[in-house]
Amino acid sequence: MSHENSAPAAGPTGAMVAFENATKRFGGTKGEPAFTALDGVDLTVPRGAITGIIGRSGAGKSTLIRLVNGLEKASSGRVVVDGVEVGALGETGLRDLRRQVGMIFQHFNLLSSRTAFDNIALPLEIAGMDRKAIRDRVAPLVDLVGLGDKAGRYPAELSGGQKQRIGIARALATEPKLLLSDEATSALDPETTQSILKLLKDINRDLGLTVLLITHEMEVVKTIASQVAVIDKGKIVENGRTFDVFTAPKHETTQSLLAVAIGAKLPEWIRTDLKPVPAPGDRALVRLVFFGETAFQPLTARLVAEIGPDVNILAGAIDEIAGEPFGSLVVSYAADPQTLERARSFFQQTRLTTEVLGYGA
Template sequence: MIELKQITKIYGNKKKRTTALSGLNLKVEKGEIFGVIGHSGAGKSTLIRCINLLERPSEGEVWVGGIELTGLGKRELQQQRRKIGMIFQHFNLLSSATVYDNVAFPLTLIGTPKNQIRKKVDELLSLVGLEDHRSKYPAQLSGGQKQRVGIARALASDPDVLLCDEATSALDPQTTDSILKLLLDINRRFGLTILLITHEMHVIQSICDRVAVIHEGGIVEEGPVTEVFLKPQHTVTREFINRDASGAEGEEGLRLAASVPRPTWAKLVRITFLGAKTYESVLSQVVRETGVHFAILQGTISTIKDVPYGKLTVSFEGDSGQVEQTLALLKERELDVEVIG
């Protein structure tokens, strides 16, 4: 649905040039929710604005729905942009227009008949839960309500793609979760392709199918969220995961646990459970079989989108052969086992 080929974006002139994106390649499949995460200044906003050519790349090709946007004239590009909705961090609503008129605005611009506009806006306000706020102005709305207006407006032209530019970063955690649930519902209900950029791993973990990590204008890691989240390869990816509050506390807890004196034959192991195995008694079954003693030093259970996962940091104590047998049996049961000390 979306494909970026060798995208480079350079700002400035010969005397002072800043490269925001450098030879970036990215592919988003139809109907998926794809997340791009990166630090401030990594190139996230430039990337998303290049997709609808609000920023024209210095080099490379932008393809959306099988059409190369970078090769289109002005009129053809305007037509294709109607198939790409966009929601913004700071909402970008018309302050002097009502909720109804904000949602109707894209349709008014293209001369849609009033009766069709009324029908469409009514449907969208119902979808985002704002049917009782149609006559209010943006100043009378909460941040979450403003973003719901932004989402309804972005959907007014029946787009195939929805771009989300830090759509939840101005919201509190509870409101963020409600907006993410709404985006997930829209994706499932309409099969809409959603690409969102964020600096929050929680957003990626909650609704995305795949994720790309952007750093210094390039993609440094990419893959299914479960794979990238549970087995991060790049330093930047690990930073994002460990920056999460629970991750920071977990790292400190692990450091303290590792400092406790243990027998020389003990092994410190991180075990990752995914899916239904998260709730199965795999560990207790295996240690009963091998006779190894163990202590759980740290543990978490959570979800990645709809998939449960668990992480345990365990100290195994016993005969070295028995410990190795324990690790082998855990791996046979399709658990991810990593010796960390």
């Protein structure tokens, strides 16, 4: 299993989106210092896949996704969408591009004055399609997103999940080749989030639509994105297959984002008492991650046999990332030199991925 930071291989026709050293600065006029939102981003978004970009608020992910449809222009570098350089397009070219790139939003951005049906029809009206053709296009979309009986309702009469379904149908109306999702589930409850993610996954599979989504929720990436890029302070710090990145996170941003979302969780009171170096008599707390071949070994028994009867299991979980199972276990054992050495060699033998969380009494 490769843990390289290399971009996923592009299909025979090239990547759907390629960022080449894309940089975006805001301000910088009238003597104020410029704010660098994106700092030399290199990233490719493969065709037909769901790619997630994850980062904290202010990391630059909103700016990144807006470079794709030209809502923001790169200060330097290039953004290429399906072979077309976005920065080189004029107003007319940009409008053509935007009709081939759908976008959905955190707050749905539906017109309150239009019914669900008419909201979905809006991009088609904008494209100058006639009434009859619009009706023929919109009706199946209403069904596709599962809102058959709600077509005549106004957004105020619908739930958040239903509104996002309209948003998705609207984004699909012009039959785009790429769908951009800007925190599309961040305003929804967990259950609705899952149903919207399932819808996106179905659309990706059934229509072969490339999806690029940004989110601050690991859960979202974990559930549907086969590719992931982690962004921090305007830079891509890690990217690759979601399963690879999430099971062996290298960058601290990835690790801390993952700590809240994936696998075994420790109670807060244990977490806060952890120290970075052991004091005499302390115990080491270690997270073990097992997947692939290690997932099928009788691990706990061997753990006790190899490290000693003193091993304690604090937390454990079986999880799934982009459809692949993996397990994680948090164990503790005495932090004396002999035990630590036995543990180290055991982990090396079994090639378990481990992470020392800290030391505590």
